Every structure is written in C-alpha cells, then in structure tokens.
C-alpha cells in the first residue's frame with residue numbers, strides 16, 4: 001500500500017475497523033434486524049411483481065423470470081443504501097461532535113487510516129447483509145446459478161464505492177437537514193439504474209444518462225454474475241466502481257486532514 | 263538522542279509560526295526542550311500555548327520556521343513521532359461509544375500494541391487513574407474530573423518518551439491534582455520528558471524545571487521558576503486588601519515605599535525586598551487596609567508583571 005502518502009497513512013486501518021466491530025458488538029440486535037430488510041424486499045417481488053410481470057430479457061438475451069431479473073438489482077440497491085446510511089450520519093456525528101478522529105489522529109494513524117478504516121467497516125457490514133440476501137434468495141429459489149455467489153464480492157465493491165463517496169460527502173455536511181440532499185441523489189439512482197426494468201426500455205437518447213449512474217454499473221455486474229454471463233464489458237463496470245471508490249477515499253482523507261490537522 | 267557525544271534537544275523549534283488564515287497565533291518562537299526535562303508553557307488565554315503544543319504533537323502543521331521532535335520533522339515523520347509521544351489535549355476527546363477499559367485498549371491498538379499488551383496496559387492505567395472500579399462504565403457516565411484522569415491515563419498507553427499535557431489538571435479536585443503531580447514526577451524520574459501548559463502557578467513551580475511565558479503568540483520570558491521570580495519580581499510582596507473600589511485611592515499614598523506597585527480590583531501589591539518594613543511605613547502614612555499580608559514572591563507575580571493579567575479569575 002505504499003502508493004499512499006507515507007505521512008498520511010500508517011497502514012493501521014484495520015485497527016479502526018476493529019474499534020467499529022467492538023462498538024457494533026453491543027448493537028448486534030440492530031445488525032441482525034438489518035437482515036430482515038432483504039427478506040421483505042424479496043417477498044414483495046415474489047408475491048407481487050413476479051405474477052404481474054412474468055418474464056424479462058435477461059443478460060444472456062434469453063427471457064428470465066422477473067424475480068430473477070430484479071433480485072440482483074435489489075441486492076445492489078441495498079448495498080448502496082446501506083453504505084450511504086452507514087457513512088453519512090454516523091460519520092458526521094463522529095467528526096463534528098464526538099471528536100473521535102481528533103483522538104485517532106493524535107496516534108500514529110493518519111487521515112487515510114481513518115478513511116479506509118471507516119469505509120472498510122461499512123463494507124464489511126454491507127457484505128454481511130449481502131451474504132444474508134443471497135442466502136435468502138437461495139432459500140426462496142430465485143438464485144439462477146451457483147455463479148450467483150459472486151454477487152457477494154460484487155456487492156462488497158458497490159458498498160465500498162458508495163461508502164467512500166458517502167463519507168466524503170459527510171465531511172461537508174454542516175447540519176443534519178443537509179442529509180436530505182444526499183437522499184435527493186440516492187433515490188433517483190435507486191429508481192433509474194435499471195433496477196426494475198432493463199436499459200432497452202429507455203429511449204435511445206436517454207440511455208447514456210442511465211449509464212452515468214454508478215449503481216447501474218453495479219447492477220449490471222450483479223445480474224451478469226447471477227446468471228453466469230461473463231463478457232469484457234464487466235471490466236468497464238468494475239472500473240467505474242473502483243474509480244468511484246478511489247475518488248471517495250482520496251477526497252475523504254483530504255477533507256479529514258484539512259479539517260482536523262490544522 | 264546523542265550524536266557525537268552532544269545531547270540533542272528532544273524538541274527544538276526555531277522561529278516557529280502558526281497562522282490561521284490571516285491571524286498569527288504563534289509569532290516566531292524559539293524553544294528547546296531537553297531529554298528528561300519538565301518544560302512548561304504559561305500564558306493568558308489565547309497566548310498560543312495549545313497551538314504550539316499541537317504543532318509539537320504533529321497534529322497541526324507549522325506555518326513557518328523549523329521544528330524537530332525526537333530529531334525528526336513532523337511534516338515528514340508525523341506517524342513515527344506520534345508513535346513515541348503521548349498527548350493529553352486541552353479538551354477531552356474520549357471515545358464515547360466505548361467503556362473506560364475499551365477506551366484504553368482500543369487506543370493502545372492504534373499504537374500497534376498486541377491484544378495481550380493492551381489488556382495488561384488497561385488494567386495498569388485504570389489503576390493509575392483510580393478508575394478500576396469503573397472499568398466497564400460508559401465514558402458518558404463519568405464525572406468531568408474522571409474523564410480528565412482517563413484522558414491523561416490514555417496518553418500513557420504507548421509508554422511515551424515525551425508526554426505533552428495541555429492543562430492536565432483543569433477540572434481535577436485538589437487530591438487528584440496532587441496525585442497527578444506525584445505520578446508525573448515519577449514519570450520524570452524514569453526519564454520521560456514532560457511538556458506542560460497550565461494556568462496554575464503552583465503547578466508550574468512544582469513540576470517545571472524550566473518554563474516560558476507566552477503572550478500574544480510570543481515568548482516574553484524564559485527560565486527556571488526561581489530565576490524568573492528573582493528576575494521579574496522582588497523577594498517579598500506586601501498585599502494590602504481594601505473594600506472593593508477603594509484600593510485605587512490609596513495608590514498615591516504608598517508611592518515610593520516599594521520597587522513596584524500593582525493595582526488589582528480589591529488589592530494593592532507592593533513589591534519589595536522587605537515586606538514587614540514596608541508594612542510599617544504604610545501604617546505610618548495612615549493607610550488602613552482591611553487586611554494585610556506579607557508573602558514570598560511567586561510565579562503568579564512574574565506572570566502579572568509580564569502579561570498584566572492575573573491568572574486566577
């Protein structure tokens with residue numbers, strides 16, 4: 001990890017994760033209850049949409065049952081929402097009120113340790129939920145193939161990317177009402193990233209706009225993994241998410257450094 | 263820290279400046295702190311003590327000048343320096359999501375200590391802070407003084423060579439203060455270098471081998487407590503207490519009886535080598551204070567002289 005500036009990264013981000021794990025251990029009931037969310041989602045689509053919609057064209061060009069089309073997308077959306085939720089308000093609080101990061105920066109830890117640690121924890125937690133989601137999918141029989149297990153690392157990448165952007169944004173927030181702006185972006189991303197219907201539904205002139213959404217790239221990846229359809233386009237999708245993650249980590253570290261190391 | 267037989271200072275700052283925007287909080291100070299020394303920063307509110315401490319602690323980059331801590335440059339070797347120093351900031355920043363014990367353990371982990379090491383260290387430091395019976399208490403449930411003690415204990419988790427304490431005893435009861443002085447004294451005997459800021463002159467006199475008085479971002483005096491007293495104050499002080507507001511009227515009457523006279527809201531302070539003799543002359547001139555007191559000069563008097571302010575207000 002020597003690509004990171006030596007004065008700003010001590011290679012101890014895992015200690016920040018360890019702290020979060022310790023704190024979370026005390027709220028394990030809340031953590032477990034978070035696993036219920038995907039169950040509700042999946043039940044809703046299985047009971048309702050599945051019956052009404054029937055089949056859609058899947059990533060391999062063949063018609064697939066609607067549940068199998070939408071379930072990976074919901075996993076992606078849940079990973080995004082969870083990551084944003086984890087990194088916005090809690091980080092804002094720790095940064096502005098708890099002075100937690102001031103204390104951390106007085107130790108060998110640098111801003112990159114703080115950023116990577118906190119974003120890393122949001123990813124760990126998100127991955128735990130994704131695992132639950134995939135397990136529920138399997139139990140409900142909407143898992144199209146065993147390749148679908150690859151959705152877990154992909155969901156982790158989605159979580160990492162959005163957690164890093166979420167944390168970067170959290171550093172700019174001055175008062176809790178400003179969290180609404182984040183929702184204002186997250187909701188359209190959730191609705192229009194080919195979550196509920198394929199890209200081909202949009203008029204050709206609008207498709208590029210959908211493709212601007214990082215979540216779209218995450219959902220495409222998830223769908224392809226779910227159905228075991230692999231092609232070169234996947235590298236593009238991964239690159240978008242990795243790029244977003246890198247921008248978020250760097251922006252977060254710079255902001256934390258600028259705010260606290262004055 | 264020796265190079266060619268010459269002992270290097272543990273901290274050395276030259277023309278050190280800290281700016282916040284256009285405002286200069288520290289205006290070019292020179293400091294040197296030697297191995298094993300207890301060094302103090304005194305000064306009124308806003309003098310720039312904490313700003314200086316934060317630069318030494320490598321959590322605030324200097325705006326100008328040169329700084330070396332443990333022989334390294336904070337701008338380059340921040341993490342390596344921080345690994346070897348302990349910091350007690352002016353404001354407690356304990357982890358409110360963790361218990362007393364966890365605060366110490368987690369902090370120790372940040373310094374790269376093993377789990378077994380931090381478990382042991384936490385027990386030892388809770389003993390030190392007299393918080394063993396509160397080991398599993400949430401930090402929020404502690405009193406202000408207990409939090410302060412925990413913050414101080416936390417700064418020792420990595421067995422620092424250099425300990426930076428920014429107003430460590432503010433908020434502590436007298437017993438806890440004396441206990442802390444004792445502990446700090448023992449750390450010093452073990453060779454730990456201490457840098458302390460304080461508003462308590464007795465603390466500075468007790469603990470510091472050498473100190474600087476800062477005012478408005480500059481160092482206005484430097485020396486050992488006794489050297490500062492003999493340089494900036496007389497041997498004795500005669501305090502004349504009056505009903506509030508009456509003291510100013512008597513100022514003219516005592517003129518010439520002392521080297522220097524300070525007018526405080528309720529008192530006149532007469533700086534003189536012989537307080538009793540001065541008191542006799544004051545009485546002879548018909549001045550009748552509510553009460554009078556002859557005492558030795560203290561750092562408090564030095565501070566008053568240099569900064570024009572009293573400390574305890």
Ligand SMILES: Nc1ncnc2c1ncn2[C@@H]1O[C@H](COP(=O)(O)OP(=O)(O)OP(=O)(O)O)[C@@H](O)[C@H]1O
Nearest residue numbers: 262282287305306307308309310311312313314352
């Ligand atoms: N982050 C900051 N941004 C802007 N100004 C600051 C900042 N920190 C300190 N200052 C200013 O710098 C000056 C020195 O502050 P500093 O905290 O160093 O004083 P101090 O000597 O520690 O005072 P006190 O005894 O009150 O703790 C003050 O005028 C303060 O307002």
Ligand SMILES: [Mg+2]
Nearest residue numbers: 311312313352
């Ligand atoms: Mg201060």
